[in-house]
Amino acid sequence: METCRRNAARRWALTLLYAALSPIALSSFSGESTSFIGKSFLKSYIGVCMEGAVVVLACIIFTAYASSGIPVIDAEAAVITQVWGYLGETIFNLLVLVGLVKAADRIAKEMFGV
Numbered sequence: 001m002e003t004c005r006r007n008a009a010r011r012w013a014l015t016l017l018y019a020a021l022s023p024i025a026l027s028s029f030s031g032e033s034t035s036f037i038g039k040s041f042l043k044s045y046i047g048v049c050m051e052g053a054v055v056v057l058a059c060i061i062f063t064a065y066a067s068s069g070i071p072v073i074d075a076e077a078a079v080i081t082q083v084w085g086y087l088g089e090t091i092f093n094l095l096v097l098v099g100l101v102k103a104a105d106r107i108a109k110e111m112f113g114v
Helices: 002-030 035-067 079-112
Strands: none
Touching (some): 002 035, 035 079
8 A cells, every 4th residue: 555655655745846847848849949848848847747647548448337236156166166157257357448548548648768
């Protein structure tokens, strides 16, 4: 839990730092020789914002997963079959959730080179 708080504090601090320094970096667009500074700043800033967006996306997906109800289990099947069916469906849903979050993170890194 401590790592989660530390990461949230890091994202918050980076967002505030980028917002505070943005006028300096964006003023570099005025010259041709310094415009690369502004471009790299914008890519980095969007990358930091995308980290927060990925976390929000994960929370939305998890909320939808948690509210979807319990998996459908055949009441006529043996107990061990019901247990394995429930575990299989739960693990599959969690793998889909992790895959979606990792894919969103990978896409953000590829788009913005962060």
